[in-house]
Every structure is written in C-alpha cells, then in structure tokens.
Amino acid sequence: MTIYFFLLLFLNLWVWKLLSVNILIALLAILACIFHKNKIGIFFILLLIILQIRTTNFVPFTKLSENEKVIQIRRMREYENPRIAHVLEERPEFIIFYKLQTNISQALDPNFYFFANHPRERVGVNEFEKFSYLLLPFFINGFYILVKNKKYFLILTFLIIPLTLTSIIGLNNPLGPFSLFPFIFIASYEGFIKKPIFALLYIVVFLQVLAYALA
Amino acid sequence: MHSRKLIYITSFIAILLLGVFLYFYKLGDIPKGFYIDEALPGYNAFSILKTGKDEYGKFMPLFFRFYGSYNQPLYTYLTVLSVWKFGLSVFSVRFVSAVAGLLSIFPFFGILYTSGILKKKWSLLAGTLLFTISPWLILYSRTGYEISLSFLLFTSGVFFAWIGLKKQKYFIPSIIFLSLTTYASYAGRFVIPLFVISFLIVFRKKIFSSKNKKYLYLSLIVGFITQIPNFWLMTTPAFFPKSDLLYSSIVPSQALKSSRFLPYFISYPLSFIREFLSLYLTYFSPRSLFFVGDPDLQRSIPELATFYFWEVIPYAIGLYVLIKEKNKNFIKLLLILFLITPIPAALTKDPFSTHRAIMALLPFSIIITLGVDAVVSKFNKFVNIVLTLFFISISLLFLWRSYFVLMPHERARYWGYGVEELSQIIVNNPDKHFIIDTSRIKPPYMNLAFFTKLNPSEFQKSVNQNIKNNYYTDLEFNNYYKFANLETKTIDWKTDLYKNVVLVGDQLAVSDGQAKEHGLIKMFEIKDPVGEVIFVGYEK
Numbered sequence: 001m002t003i004y005f006f007l008l009l010f011l012n013l014w015v016w017k018l019l020s021v022n023i024l025i026a027l028l029a030i031l032a033c034i035f036h037k038n039k040i041g042i043f044f045i046l047l048l049i050i051l052q053i054r055t056t057n058f059v060p061f062t063k064l065s066e067n068e069k070v071i072q073i074r075r076m077r078e079y080e081n082p083r084i085a086h087v088l089e090e091r092p093e094f095i096i097f098y099k100l101q102t103n104i105s106q107a108l109d110p111n112f113y114f115f116a117n118h119p120r121e122r123v124g125v126n127e128f129e130k131f132s133y134l135l136l137p138f139f140i141n142g143f144y145i146l147v148k149n150k151k152y153f154l155i156l157t158f159l160i161i162p163l164t165l166t167s168i169i170g171l172n173n174p175l176g177p178f179s180l181f182p183f184i185f186i187a188s189y190e191g192f193i194k195k196p197i198f199a200l201l202y203i204v205v206f207l208q209v210l211a212y213a214l215a
Numbered sequence: 216m217h218s219r220k221l222i223y224i225t226s227f228i229a230i231l232l233l234g235v236f237l238y239f240y241k242l243g244d245i246p247k248g249f250y251i252d253e254a255l256p257g258y259n260a261f262s263i264l265k266t267g268k269d270e271y272g273k274f275m276p277l278f279f280r281f282y283g284s285y286n287q288p289l290y291t292y293l294t295v296l297s298v299w300k301f302g303l304s305v306f307s308v309r310f311v312s313a314v315a316g317l318l319s320i321f322p323f324f325g326i327l328y329t330s331g332i333l334k335k336k337w338s339l340l341a342g343t344l345l346f347t348i349s350p351w352l353i354l355y356s357r358t359g360y361e362i363s364l365s366f367l368l369f370t371s372g373v374f375f376a377w378i379g380l381k382k383q384k385y386f387i388p389s390i391i392f393l394s395l396t397t398y399a400s401y402a403g404r405f406v407i408p409l410f411v412i413s414f415l416i417v418f419r420k421k422i423f424s425s426k427n428k429k430y431l432y433l434s435l436i437v438g439f440i441t442q443i444p445n446f447w448l449m450t451t452p453a454f455f456p457k458s459d460l461l462y463s464s465i466v467p468s469q470a471l472k473s474s475r476f477l478p479y480f481i482s483y484p485l486s487f488i489r490e491f492l493s494l495y496l497t498y499f500s501p502r503s504l505f506f507v508g509d510p511d512l513q514r515s516i517p518e519l520a521t522f523y524f525w526e527v528i529p530y531a532i533g534l535y536v537l538i539k540e541k542n543k544n545f546i547k548l549l550l551i552l553f554l555i556t557p558i559p560a561a562l563t564k565d566p567f568s569t570h571r572a573i574m575a576l577l578p579f580s581i582i583i584t585l586g587v588d589a590v591v592s593k594f595n596k597f598v599n600i601v602l603t604l605f606f607i608s609i610s611l612l613f614l615w616r617s618y619f620v621l622m623p624h625e626r627a628r629y630w631g632y633g634v635e636e637l638s639q640i641i642v643n644n645p646d647k648h649f650i651i652d653t654s655r656i657k658p659p660y661m662n663l664a665f666f667t668k669l670n671p672s673e674f675q676k677s678v679n680q681n682i683k684n685n686y687y688t689d690l691e692f693n694n695y696y697k698f699a700n701l702e703t704k705t706i707d708w709k710t711d712l713y714k715n716v717v718l719v720g721d722q723l724a725v726s727d728g729q730a731k732e733h734g735l736i737k738m739f740e741i742k743d744p745v746g747e748v749i750f751v752g753y754e755k
Contacts, residue, residue, distance in 0.1 A: 074624075074745055075621065078620055078621060078624045078625075078744075078745075079620055088616055098518070101506055101524055102506070104506065104524075105501070105502040105505070105506030105507055106502065108500075108501040108502055108506075108527070109500050109501070109502035109503075110496055110499075110500055111493060111496055111497060111500055111502075112502075114496070115489070115492075115493040115496065118493045119493055119494060119497065119566040120497070120502075120507075120510070120566055133489055133492055133493070136492075136496070144535070144538050147535060148539070204477065204481065204485070205485065207473070207476040207477055208473040208476070208477060208482065208485045208486070208489065210476065211473035211474075211475045211476050211477070211482075212469070212472055212473065214475070215472040215475075
C-alpha cells in the first residue's frame, strides 16, 4: 500500500460521508479496501452487504404508489386487447421486471458515482458527491486490468453480488450503495497512474468537488 | 455452401422487409401529432414546390431560416419530391426519413461485412437485425426532419472511408457523403470535421504513404468545393444561431463555487471540464443507452431507451473487445467514432440529446455487435438460433408496447397533437377570427399553415417582407403571425375581445373567471388521446 492508496481512499467525499453518519459502515468499507486481496476482505464485504440491506428503504416491487396506480389504470385503456393489457401492465412478474430495470439503471450509471448524478439529478433527493470525476478513466483502466488478469472472484464478490443486491433493493439509502464503494476504489486504484503529477491533479480536482459539496 | 449463401441472402432480405414494416407502418399516424420541426420542412417543401420560394419568400435558400434556426437544406429539398408525389400530408413529410432509415441498413451491413473482425457470420446478421430494430433508429426514421437522413449520409461516408483505406478511389464517394452530411443536420457540421481530422491523423501512415495519392488529393478538392456554401455561411451570423444551447451560463457560477479553494484561472477551466465530462459521459452511460433514454419527452419512447435493456450485456463485452483489440485498424476507426460522435451533443446543455448524437448510433451498434459476436462464438448454431429468437422476440414485444401502444397516447401532446383538429375548426369557420395564444406552447404557425393547406404565396405575403432581404443576418424570430382568419400571439384582454373572435389556448389561457367576466362561451375543447385538454376555444 502506497501513499497513493491512502490518498485515493481518504480524499473522496463518500468515505467522509460514511464516517460522519455511520462509523461502522465506514470502517468496514475501508477494511474491505485494505484487505481486498485477502480472504478476510470477503468477510468485510459480506458485512457491508448485510448492512446495505438493513439500512436501505426497500419498497416491495408490487406495491405501487398513487401516481403509479394512476399510470397503470390509464395504460390499461391504451391497449386494444384487455388481456394483453393485463399481462403487460398488471401481472406482478412484469411490474417486478419494470421496477428492477429502474433500479439496475440507477446502479449502472457512472454519473451517479463520479458526478453526483449530474446532469440527471433526482427530484426530491439530496444527491451527494462520491468519487472524483478524475478517477473515472482510471476506474475504467483498472476494471479492464482486473478482467484481463482474470480476477473473477474479486469481481464476483466485490462487484456482481453488491450490484445485484443494489438492483433488487434499490438506491433509496442516504449513504448510497456503499457496498460498491470498495470495488470502485479498488478498480480506480488499480488503474491509477502512480506518479506525483496525477496525485497533484487529483488533489486539485478534489478541492473543486469539495467546494461544490460545501456550496 | 450455395445453400448457406442463399440462407444469408434470404435472412438479409427478411431484415429489410422487417425494416420496411417498422419504418412505414402507420407512418402518417404514429407518432400521433405533428411536431413543429416536421411542419417546418414540410410546409417549406410545399412552398418551394409551388413557388420556388420558402415561407419568407426567399428564392431557393441555401439554408432555411425557419424560426431563426437556419436548418440544413437537404431534408427540405428532398421532401419537395415526396410532397410532389404524395401531396401535402404528414406521411409525405416523414417519408424521406423512413427511406433514409431503411437505406442506412446497407452501409451499416457493409461496414460490418468489411470489418474483418467478426468471428461468426451469424453475428453479421444478428448485428444488422439489432440495428434495424433499434429504438433509436426507429424513432428518427419515423420523424419528419433531418436526423435519419444525416445518419444515412454519415454512415455511408464512414463506410467508404473505411474501404478507401484499401482502395483510395473510395475516398471520393466518402468525402461526398460526409460533405452532404453537413447539409443534412446541424450536428453534422461539427462531427464531420472532427471525424475527417481524426481519421487522417490515426491512419496517416496508410493514407499518406500510398504511392498513388491522386484520389486523396481529388477527394480533398471535392470536399473543399462542396463546402463552399458552408464557408460562405460562416461569414454570416446564421452559421451559429444556437449558441444559447451551450452551458456558458452554468460554468461561471460553478467556477465561483470552487474559487473558494482554487484561483479562478484554475477553477473556471475545471468547471468547464467537469460540466462537459458529466454531459459527455451520459452518452456512454448504460442508464441512458439501455434504460432511460432521452429526458426530452418528444425525443424519446415511453419505457424504452435507445437500445433494448438486455443489450447492456453485449455492450459491456463489446467495450472489453474494443480495449483489448485496440491495435486493429477497424477498432481504431471504431474508437474514433465512439469518442467523437457524442462530442457536439455533449457541448450543449441538454443531457443525452438523442437527435444531436444520432451519429453515435453507428459505433454503439457496432460495439453491441462485437459483444454479440463474442457470445455467439462460444455456442453452437442451435443455441445461437434459440438465443436470437428469444431476445429478438422480447425486443419486438417491448417495442410494440412502447412505440405502437404507449407512445401514440402518452406523447401525443408533445408532438403537437391537436393542431390538426384546430385547423379543421378554423377552416370550417371562415367567418370567425381565431386568436391562438402562444404563451406556453411552441410556435404553432407552421402547423396551422400546413393543415389549413394555406397557399404559400398568401403565407409569404403575411410575413415581414424585410426578412428575405436580410435573410442570413436578421436572426430575430417574431412569434406573431396573421394569415387567413387567424393570428398567433399572446392574448391581450384589452384589445382582443370583439365580435366573431375566438380565443384559443391551453387550459390556463382563459380561466373560468375571465370567461365569465368577458362573457365568453366555450366553443370547443380539443383533448389528447389520454383525455387531457390541449386547446380550448372561447367565443364572444
């Protein structure tokens, strides 16, 4: 672990959000990052996943809000064949499918992680900065390196499982999908060019992002 | 071998026939409504056909002023032919777009076929099929303005540029198509130079080391000559009338925030970079491409994005292939397209603007095909057929649901629905004078002229006669129009109430109190397909 490791780990607003709200979650996230190459790292990520489930406001898929019910009733009238309308708009399987799509779309949006969901900020939601946008190309590079080096188990435990979980339970959590924090950090660190100039750039951009968050 | 070739040809023809159905079925009815950006080329084409002049009385303009947007002319001039053939109708205006969408299957297939990168021939057909049924292409092939036409020309230009690397004589048709693209869409003006420069730089060894450069020089000359109208337009204010779409107002305010910690000369460029990158990234985001689509309700299909949800998997795989094989020539071309096509759209303030980024449809479709190819090469023919049938079936099911069921109902009002019916009421009441309130709606004047089939000579007389003399310098657009028995303006309660007047507006234009106070009687109400009121007409 180099100085760059701790620079990236502690110079991002997400970890400080976690530290300020829930020290246990923050600690687990940090430890998962530190020990990701050891088996104990899996233990930390599993705990994070459990806490993610416990702290997310999960709304059952088939429970429709008033607005969703209005849309559903209206859509039932738009079909010529009421049986097809019933299948596509009222069957629980399809309702679950549509809701899952919404959750997956939010979980897979890189703007959510690197630009505080800008420019698609959600109405009524207090979006917060997570990772610096400067890390994005390094994240992509790191992800590629992990796949190329066949780190499939790491990808499975630190990405696929938390991502699947987030897609099921949704992103209705004031701390965001923190079970994905370790993977984004790990991939970004893996792909980061460990040279002073990039560290300096990272600090400058961090200050910019910090200013936005405090404004 | 012979039977295999026959199967491939038959499959390709089947894809084309599917395209014919998807792009032409109920073309005049779906999307319901008729958007102003369709009415403008439509009516101007009608005007050119009848008088040789546009709506302002300008003879055969190089670029069409419209409402101060100075649109590229190619689509409008081609629409003259379809209006001549089919008459002035919604169908005839959208016809050119549908044909362009269908024809773009050919250069797309050609690019895939000559790429030399696909492992399985099956992927060639699967990729072409996915391209044909892509919601992005279907949406704009059924829209009566220039988007799919510019895409066709761009894709053709890219195809010839690619095969031109082996035989430079193809650079000539390439530059012609690419040059024509700049006369087909606004975004083309910016994408084409970026593409040409990038192409020349990346493939400079191959292009400039060739012993026979006569075709290269000839194509550059052809390119220069065909761009003369654009060069001329650059000397007028009409070249860049859409500057208000840039995010120039957002960046200074963001820079002020970060100047708390950083000097302004650093925070300003950083703010620009952040704003640009955030918008640029939306064009690559799986959320935009496969789940949510364009946030503008007129430029999107309900519950459907630009590609189908399941294509996120081949997209991810295709991206991996893209990085892994980056040294191959075709992948270099693909990388150029992938990175530059969203740039002009990302410089505007609208997130994920699908009509400005239409050229990105090409690289994304190819990347998805690469992903499909990687999967298909792992399985046998039977599994591939089953998988293809399954995913195509669910794609078509959701396409039918979203585009042919939900969209005609839920998006009609965003497509200018109601103006046709309003026009009919106006025509049926020639003794009444209609004032259409334009406070909260897009300019309806062109749709009204279109549906009332107003004689273009009469319309030309109704506009400011100075405009045609200062056509490329007078950018200001006045939403006030008076022709036939109608006016478009903001209602003036002091002067607009007289005998035989009909005040028309949305639900907020005339309140119950105002109607009572001024003795107005509701004459008609026009609703959209979901029952929401679009226009209400009150008469004295």
